[in-house]
Amino acid sequence: MGxxxxxxxxxxxxxxxxxxxxxxxxxxxSFGNASAVDRASGVFAIKPSGLACESTTLDDVxxxxxxxxxxxxxxxxxxxxxxxxxxxxxxxxxxxxxxxTHSALxxxxxxxxxxxPCFGTTHADHFRGEVPVTRPLSVEEIGGDYEHNTGLVIAGxxxxxxxxxxxxxxxxxxxxxxxxxxxxxxxxxRNAEAVELIAGLAMDTLALxxxxxxxxxxxxxxxxxxxxxxxxxxxxR
Amino acid sequence: MGxxxxxxxxxxxxxxxxxxxxxxxxxxxSFGNASAVDRASGVFAIKPSGLACESTTLDDVxxxxxxxxxxxxxxxxxxxxxxxxxxxxxxxxxxxxxxxTHSALxxxxxxxxxxxPCFGTTHADHFRGEVPVTRPLSVEEIGGDYEHNTGLVIAGxxxxxxxxxxxxxxxxxxxxxxxxxxxxxxxxxRNAEAVELIAGLAMDTLALxxxxxxxxxxxxxxxxxxxxxxxxxxxxR
Amino acid sequence: MGxxxxxxxxxxxxxxxxxxxxxxxxxxxSFGNASAVDRASGVFAIKPSGLACESTTLDDVxxxxxxxxxxxxxxxxxxxxxxxxxxxxxxxxxxxxxxxTHSALxxxxxxxxxxxPCFGTTHADHFRGEVPVTRPLSVEEIGGDYEHNTGLVIAGxxxxxxxxxxxxxxxxxxxxxxxxxxxxxxxxxRNAEAVELIAGLAMDTLALxxxxxxxxxxxxxxxxxxxxxxxxxxxxR
Amino acid sequence: MGxxxxxxxxxxxxxxxxxxxxxxxxxxxSFGNASAVDRASGVFAIKPSGLACESTTLDDVxxxxxxxxxxxxxxxxxxxxxxxxxxxxxxxxxxxxxxxTHSALxxxxxxxxxxxPCFGTTHADHFRGEVPVTRPLSVEEIGGDYEHNTGLVIAGxxxxxxxxxxxxxxxxxxxxxxxxxxxxxxxxxRNAEAVELIAGLAMDTLALxxxxxxxxxxxxxxxxxxxxxxxxxxxxR
Numbered sequence: 001m002g003x004x005x006x007x008x009x010x011x012x013x014x015x016x017x018x019x020x021x022x023x024x025x026x027x028x029x030s031f032g033n034a035s036a037v038d039r040a041s042g043v044f045a046i047k048p049s050g051l052a053c054e055s056t057t058l059d060d061v062x063x064x065x066x067x068x069x070x071x072x073x074x075x076x077x078x079x080x081x082x083x084x085x086x087x088x089x090x091x092x093x094x095x096x097x098x099x100x101t102h103s104a105l106x107x108x109x110x111x112x113x114x115x116x117p118c119f120g121t122t123h124a125d126h127f128r129g130e131v132p133v134t135r136p137l138s139v140e141e142i143g144g145d146y147e148h149n150t151g152l153v154i155a156g157x158x159x160x161x162x163x164x165x166x167x168x169x170x171x172x173x174x175x176x177x178x179x180x181x182x183x184x185x186x187x188x189x190r191n192a193e194a195v196e197l198i199a200g201l202a203m204d205t206l207a208l209x210x211x212x213x214x215x216x217x218x219x220x221x222x223x224x225x226x227x228x229x230x231x232x233x234x235x236x237r
Numbered sequence: 238m239g240x241x242x243x244x245x246x247x248x249x250x251x252x253x254x255x256x257x258x259x260x261x262x263x264x265x266x267s268f269g270n271a272s273a274v275d276r277a278s279g280v281f282a283i284k285p286s287g288l289a290c291e292s293t294t295l296d297d298v299x300x301x302x303x304x305x306x307x308x309x310x311x312x313x314x315x316x317x318x319x320x321x322x323x324x325x326x327x328x329x330x331x332x333x334x335x336x337x338t339h340s341a342l343x344x345x346x347x348x349x350x351x352x353x354p355c356f357g358t359t360h361a362d363h364f365r366g367e368v369p370v371t372r373p374l375s376v377e378e379i380g381g382d383y384e385h386n387t388g389l390v391i392a393g394x395x396x397x398x399x400x401x402x403x404x405x406x407x408x409x410x411x412x413x414x415x416x417x418x419x420x421x422x423x424x425x426x427r428n429a430e431a432v433e434l435i436a437g438l439a440m441d442t443l444a445l446x447x448x449x450x451x452x453x454x455x456x457x458x459x460x461x462x463x464x465x466x467x468x469x470x471x472x473x474r
Numbered sequence: 475m476g477x478x479x480x481x482x483x484x485x486x487x488x489x490x491x492x493x494x495x496x497x498x499x500x501x502x503x504s505f506g507n508a509s510a511v512d513r514a515s516g517v518f519a520i521k522p523s524g525l526a527c528e529s530t531t532l533d534d535v536x537x538x539x540x541x542x543x544x545x546x547x548x549x550x551x552x553x554x555x556x557x558x559x560x561x562x563x564x565x566x567x568x569x570x571x572x573x574x575t576h577s578a579l580x581x582x583x584x585x586x587x588x589x590x591p592c593f594g595t596t597h598a599d600h601f602r603g604e605v606p607v608t609r610p611l612s613v614e615e616i617g618g619d620y621e622h623n624t625g626l627v628i629a630g631x632x633x634x635x636x637x638x639x640x641x642x643x644x645x646x647x648x649x650x651x652x653x654x655x656x657x658x659x660x661x662x663x664r665n666a667e668a669v670e671l672i673a674g675l676a677m678d679t680l681a682l683x684x685x686x687x688x689x690x691x692x693x694x695x696x697x698x699x700x701x702x703x704x705x706x707x708x709x710x711r
Numbered sequence: 712m713g714x715x716x717x718x719x720x721x722x723x724x725x726x727x728x729x730x731x732x733x734x735x736x737x738x739x740x741s742f743g744n745a746s747a748v749d750r751a752s753g754v755f756a757i758k759p760s761g762l763a764c765e766s767t768t769l770d771d772v773x774x775x776x777x778x779x780x781x782x783x784x785x786x787x788x789x790x791x792x793x794x795x796x797x798x799x800x801x802x803x804x805x806x807x808x809x810x811x812t813h814s815a816l817x818x819x820x821x822x823x824x825x826x827x828p829c830f831g832t833t834h835a836d837h838f839r840g841e842v843p844v845t846r847p848l849s850v851e852e853i854g855g856d857y858e859h860n861t862g863l864v865i866a867g868x869x870x871x872x873x874x875x876x877x878x879x880x881x882x883x884x885x886x887x888x889x890x891x892x893x894x895x896x897x898x899x900x901r902n903a904e905a906v907e908l909i910a911g912l913a914m915d916t917l918a919l920x921x922x923x924x925x926x927x928x929x930x931x932x933x934x935x936x937x938x939x940x941x942x943x944x945x946x947x948r
Contacts, residue, residue, distance in 0.1 A: 050946030108915030111831040120348040204345030218376045235287030357585040441582030455613045472524030594822040678819030692850045709761030
């Protein structure tokens with residue numbers, strides 16, 4: 001797989017996505033990583049474990065096999081969350097990039113075990129409905145292949161609820177934090193920013209109106225389709 | 238309309254207002270746009286769609302006809318919110334500039350569907366009474382000419398309540414966010430900052446005193462007239 | 475009064491205090507001003523009206539008479555809050571500098587009409603007890619010499635409650651915001667920072683423990699006297 | 712004790728830790744200090760009293776005897792919290808560095824008199840269970856050797872509850888704020904950052920789910936041991 005010069009383009013994109021993630025302010029302490037997939041080659045590239053996002057370079061990035069999770073290229077140990085990313089790429093064939101953070105407000109919703117209701121158009125511009133929260137992992141899942149099981153719990157939620165991963169580009173893992181994705185690493189970073197923004201908006205909305213209901217489906221559809229799909233009319237042509 | 242050299246002065250002012258909006262911190266992700274009107278020429282100028290406020294230049298700005306909404310000058314596609322701005326300029330003849338943002342705290346009030354009560358002098362310095370919130374748009378209004386209808390819902394509120402748009406220089410669109418205006422684009426940006434500030438003050442006021450009542454009309458009048466109108470005595474003469 | 479070269483030292487100190495206030499982040503929009511008194515000369519110096527704190531220079535600062543509030547030196551119009559400062563200097567002979575802001579969290583307490591209880595040592599290091607809130611001004615007081623009456627309402631509170639203005643170096647004016655002072659303008663700025671900090675701490679304390687009681691008098695005395703008075707043992711000798 | 716050239720290495724490390732603490736944003740106004748111990752020499756080094764963390768240099772740092780609290784090296788007066796640090800070093804033989812701040816969110820929990828429950832993996836990565844809060848000091852303890860007694864109250868809590876100070880690397884002193892430690896001054900600063908982060912996450916978690924319960928012990932163990940102890944698998948080998 002890969003050309004003679006290996007995966008330097010993919011690794012460069014992932015290094016840049018990790019640095020963009022650092023600039024976004026979503027990475028608190030060292031909690032954060034971004035990855036991107038090359039489906040033709042059957043690999044994805046991810047930040048190494050324990051390194052700061054803001055200083056991640058091409059040479060730091062590790063390339064991992066989608067098939068078995070083994071390192072294909074790179075000298076470092078991949079992020080401890082690598083097995084979660086691998087499950088998500090293998091489950092969601094349309095996803096091109098994944099971001100994990102412990103961004104403060106989204107993590108509070110994850111810790112509260114509550115999905116983020118769609119209370120407004122800022123939300124509907126990015127998610128066609130609520131930001132889901134997973135069930136807690138069982139003691140067995142925690143004690144076993146923990147990070148792999150984290151991916152399975154997200155994947156199971158999407159299967160059970162028949163969700164399109166590009167219309168619901170992320171989920172909150174209960175007691176943990178957000179995993180967010182997109183068509184590529186750049187849109188995954190942008191969606192991670194959106195999750196943090198709408199987490200804060202929704203928290204304050206409930207403080208003001210504790211019984212507030214989600215917005216009408218028609219408004220969700222209008223805003224989501226304004227920016228996504230064949231009828232999009234936002235941005236320059 | 239316009240001089241031989243076109244609307245470069247108007248476009249320059251709007252480019253600067255969009256950059257000022259970016260500096261204000263009110264523009265989260267790319268949610269934000271500023272416009273200004275030239276009533277003698279029957280046009281207004283606005284940010285293009287999907288471009289970052291902070292990098293908007295004169296050449297990016299689009300000039301649009303007040304009469305029919307068609308582009309009069311500029312190469313780009315105007316903001317998707319252009320029809321909302323057009324309705325507001327056509328309804329409020331004293332308004333010279335309009336700003337739309339999804340600034341976090343004002344948007345939370347919009348999502349909560351609550352007007353911001355006038356709890357103090359910071360508020361009364363800018364709004365002679367509450368910051369209103371519109372009714373939600375109907376499914377028909379959402380499915381039709383959505384952005385145009387957003388403007389009509391704001392305009393309808395001001396008509397029904399006989400409000401002076403310069404004494405109430407903005408409104409929260411339910412489930413969406415603030416549209417704020419002023420005598421020109423500069424004062425619209427300043428009023429958008431004021432709305433965000435007083436949204437936060439009011440939220441914290443209610444957290445401390447959930448049943449707090451608005452301040453006395455006499456105090457509202459004193460502060461509003463200290464800065465506005467013939468008896469203003471704030472600032473340098 | 476004043477030397478041949480006038481009050482340039484006093485004006486310089488006040489210009490610097492206003493710039494320090496801007497750097498502190500307490501001045502939202504243009505709500506803020508700092509002043510200092512020269513009791514031997516019977517004057518105080520204050521920021522001009524409507525100018526930004528961060529760009530205040532010696533030449534901008536206005537010198538005003540304690541006796542009658544008339545301008546003694548300086549070209550500009552003094553802050554609209556000048557009559558409030560004058561009443562406070564005339565009432566509190568130990569006060570050397572005064573700061574007024576609409577800093578967000580202290581203003582929320584003022585708008586809520588609640589004093590800030592002393593919930594911890596951060597508070598007790600600066601205030602020997604609660605940060606008081608005044609009664610609302612009456613319609614007559616608002617309609618009359620409003621800013622002068624604002625000063626009288628603060629002064630009346632301190633007289634009624636027999637408070638030492640250096641042990642309680644500030645008050646929240648109901649529905650308005652904090653007026654804070656100190657032995658000089660520098661300590662007034664520092665105390666204004668302290669008020670904002672303890673306003674936030676107390677707000678969050680009540681969110682966690684809505685019925686929390688103030689700390690013991692012994693702890694208040696210990697901390698206040700650690701930093702103030704003859705037995706102070708904080709800082710370098 | 713110490714080499715001929717004295718404790719310059721220890722003092723340098725402590726100066727750097729105080730500057731790192733300033734950069735972390737945890738030091739509000741001047742509330743904060745960091746120290747480190749040299750057990751072979753029976754001393755610890757600490758910031759001087761009343762000086763800003765961000766400008767602390769090697770020459771400012773004071774070296775104090777673990778045995779009697781007397782200054783061994785350095786010209787300045789040590790932090791007023793020095794007796795608290797000394798008790799903690801003498802009680803916890805595995806601790807190498809200590810940090811005290813009044814960081815806003817952790818201090819709010821301290822003022823509320825509530826321990827921070829372990830609501831998620833961000834927390835469990837740093838504390839194997841809740842962040843404890845001490846009992847209030849008695850009037851006698853406040854009136855006596857106050858800072859020494861503050862250390863004793865923390866130490867007593869750990870003894871009563873049989874806690875390992877490296878698995879619970881900090882505590883909230885009731886009505887005061889956090890004291891946090893680690894294997895060295897660098898990890899103490901990092902743990903102080905973690906305490907502030909998880910204080911905010913937990914506050915928002917309770918706002919969303921007021922009756923939320925702590926996470927399962929299995930998840931706490933998994934995350935704590937992922938980063939600490941013989942089975943750690945986080946970071947580069």
